[in-house]
Amino acid sequence: MTQNGKRRTLFEKVWNAHIVREQSDDAPAVLYVDLHLVHEVTSPQAFSMIRERGLKVRRPDQTIGTMDHSTPTTPRNELGIIPVADAMAAKQLDTFTKNCADFGIPMYALGDEHQGIVHVIGPEKGLTQPGMTIVCGDSHTSTHGAFGALAFGIGTSEVGHVLATQTLLQNRPRTMAVNVEGRLGEGVTAKDIILAVIARIGIGGGTGHVFEYRGEAIRSLSMEGRMTVCNMSIEGGARAGMVAPDETTFEYIQGREHAPQGADWEAAVASWRELPTDDGAEFDQEITLRADELIPMITYGTNPGMGMPINAAVPAPEDERDVNKRIALEKALSYMDLRPGQHLLGQAIDVVFIGSCTNSRITDLRQAAQFMQGRKVADSVRMMVVPGSQQVKKQAESEGLHEIFRAAGAEWREAGCSMCIAMNGDQLEPGQYAVSTSNRNFEGRQGKGGRTFLASPLTAAASAVAGSVTDPRAMLASSL
């Protein structure tokens, strides 16, 4: 639908519908926030700020809390409790519990049946819906854009602003259409799409922009796949990434705890159908990838933009003309202890991590479990499987996926951010190599001195079995 004859993008429709005060020469726009997600790590100083000023949380009914970042994923004790060994983490979790209780914010504590990674539980509970504005003190808030919401990460000062006013000051971003045409081949997944996008545009390529992922390959993805794609928008520099809502979206939401019911459902779906970008609406930038040309992707360096097809050779710094990029590549290869021209296929690894807000949902676990069925993790590899939420864990266990992982020799853990952020006891040792389904391969991200290859759950599972970086397609063919 056009407004005043102007063709609008999905982003513009959601942005325009949330303006409390228009952007002017003097100040950014004031944007209303429909849903505010809070967690223990980026909120304590924000609660302190509103407490110092004697303020209240304006809309606790539009706020929800969960513990995820600094929480251990180790097994429960005989009382069913997940013990927190780290005193600082324990204090942070206690502070969060008190803050949420004092201000009336519903919160899922460690071990609660609804606790989990903030970007897993929002969609899971039906809180994430098309056309909403959603923020969280976490850069991977872009995940929720998979539903056609405008969702982005904010800093702790802004967490305080939203707690106190339910609004944010924002300069209007530019838009970039990311078209992924054609169909993915066997063994190639949503994660490979987004790693290819970031390798193409670079880690800062989307700065100042909101992405809209479009095209047949995106339309064909499940909601979980779309979340994987949107999740890593920030790794291309874009604070938000969006996918237009469609039947796949509505089907995912319907019947969930916070989904509209009855007549409200019909009305909601009718309004959501108006959200997709109008034909002929213009984007500030546009790029196109062919899904049928993609193969499994892997990163070789120390940022997510340093990625390549899994069968390619590590690039050589001397081939890089830009001096800053050459220095960055030299530094990355030195940290990763890789040689220019080396192939990663066959590179021995120590750890495989399946989890994180990028790839810890039920379809990710099903895909990995299906692959692991009847196979064994190599003796030299530690494989950790960390469900994104207690509900994902419960669902996986009801399907027997945990038995498959355990039989293969993998660890089946409690829900949380785990080794993606390595502030909770789950981490690499210095010098170790990991194939990880998470989102960042920055130096030390998964533990000081640890070396990360980012890849899909399928590539991670295949690499765990082989004990080295492996193209899952070869093993898929042999199992068909």
Place this chain on the structure above:
Amino acid sequence: MDKLRHIEGSIVAIPVNDIDTDQIIPARFLKVTDKEGLGKAAFCDWRYLEDGETPNPEFILNQPEYRGASVLIAGNNFGCGSSREHAPWALLGAGFKAVISTDFADIFRNNSLKNGLLPIIVDEETQRQLFSLAEEDPSASVSVDVETQTLTLPDGRALGFPLDGFAKYCLLNGVDQLGYLLALDDEVLAFESANPPRVATTA
């Protein structure tokens, strides 16, 4: 936030592109519940040897002639990665008042401005000159005037830099944005009465 009108300080360069917030402050330091004492964690994994305590003599910030530098010159796309506001808190704690680069990641830039750490954008040529200058002369200093948005280089050349008008107002007057938002209560109420809540988390 204190008023920020003028910065005068010596420069130090880390000529690396895409310095992410995990380098500025590793996640293991995010278990705090306040903003204090984060300065010693700034660039921790580059600044200290394996034991995490002994200063790495190779790292530029540990070289005595650069001690006290308050303006950091960095490679492109500084502050990419996570939304942690601990990054500007750590840089301020380590004595920095401004960072100069060709561009900044969006969230880092927003977070910095809210804490009085000034992100200054220059062109690549100026960035290169500053890299060389900082390396050749550790006593080289720059001055920054926020009001006129002017960066004065060691050779006396004055350059303009972009700065969002609202952020500038807040820096100059030492006010934060929350006061502005709180004053819009009537407009927020009007918005809320026209747009019922989409979800109720407490239901």
